[in-house]
Amino acid sequence: MATIKQERKKINKLIKRDNRNNQTIDRFYQQALSIIGNHLHEFYNEYADENGLTLNQVSQNVNSWDIQEFYQAINEMLADVSPDDKLSQRLQAIYAQASISRRDMLGALIGAGMSIATARSESFAVNELKQQYIDGYEDFSPRKLATVPAKVAKQTEYSQRVWVHGDVMTTRMKETLNKGLSRGMGQADINKMTRSIPQSGDRIDGNLATPMNQMLSRIHTLTIDEGANNSNKGKSKAYEEQNVKYVMWLTQEDDHVCDICEPLDRQIFPYGEAPIPIADTHPRCRCQLVACDENGILLKGQTDEVLQD
Numbered sequence: 001m002a003t004i005k006q007e008r009k010k011i012n013k014l015i016k017r018d019n020r021n022n023q024t025i026d027r028f029y030q031q032a033l034s035i036i037g038n039h040l041h042e043f044y045n046e047y048a049d050e051n052g053l054t055l056n057q058v059s060q061n062v063n064s065w066d067i068q069e070f071y072q073a074i075n076e077m078l079a080d081v082s083p084d085d086k087l088s089q090r091l092q093a094i095y096a097q098a099s100i101s102r103r104d105m106l107g108a109l110i111g112a113g114m115s116i117a118t119a120r121s122e123s124f125a126v127n128e129l130k131q132q133y134i135d136g137y138e139d140f141s142p143r144k145l146a147t148v149p150a151k152v153a154k155q156t157e158y159s160q161r162v163w164v165h166g167d168v169m170t171t172r173m174k175e176t177l178n179k180g181l182s183r184g185m186g187q188a189d190i191n192k193m194t195r196s197i198p199q200s201g202d203r204i205d206g207n208l209a210t211p212m213n214q215m216l217s218r219i220h221t222l223t224i225d226e227g228a229n230n231s232n233k234g235k236s237k238a239y240e241e242q243n244v245k246y247v248m249w250l251t252q253e254d255d256h257v258c259d260i261c262e263p264l265d266r267q268i269f270p271y272g273e274a275p276i277p278i279a280d281t282h283p284r285c286r287c288q289l290v291a292c293d294e295n296g297i298l299l300k301g302q303t304d305e306v307l308q309d
């Protein structure tokens, strides 16, 4: 027999895992933005005069210094990355854009940095989502999972969505850049534009981290929800194989439980007839359906021993 307390510990472990995953993803974007910021300062120092950096100045054709500076930034951003075909193709298009004018090149710097960060996040998360499926399965099944379904291995929908969020992020950051450049930028403006802000931090006008962090919040939700979907699918496969007949809905039973989930807490459903967390509740729902018998006695999973109080 398992206890509700043990099941709640498992939910807490999943939440911590989500937080760690999102911190990893944030780091990819923060690293890219920090390199972008350093190079924006380099451009500023090279071209600003007593009026700061003017629109006229950044509208000039690129010269060999610009090109060298641009590729230097790209090399820094690609230091730990071996681009796959999709990223290489995107970077080629971005390099073409960078050759038009200095302003295009600065926009391309943002595009390249965010594309590299998105590619790194995608690759990290696809692997992680697959592992969540495996862990969901092995939590209840006595067997190990040798292979996963192709859909779980590929995570196509996650990949498509994370790239859309990444592209919206790039567009909004370029808008922030262009607004600044069209007004002309002094030292205080460039400092404000490149100031680093944690994902949960303040939102500031004229700051590149602000639209990045707004879209990171969407990427967090996407990653949390897909993590839960994968872990639940793995668990369902184990439940079906083990012929589970009933499941109990469990919330975290703390102050954060929402009005949708609260009345479901500890309700027992025949397997297959229960609402589905997230799909039938809300984004970022971490409620769990756990195997039980018709009297609500929870069935013992495989990892429960290590969680024994």
Ligand SMILES: [Zn+2]
Pocket (backbone or CB within 6 Å): 251, 258, 261, 277, 281, 285, 286, 287
């Ligand atoms: Zn919930």
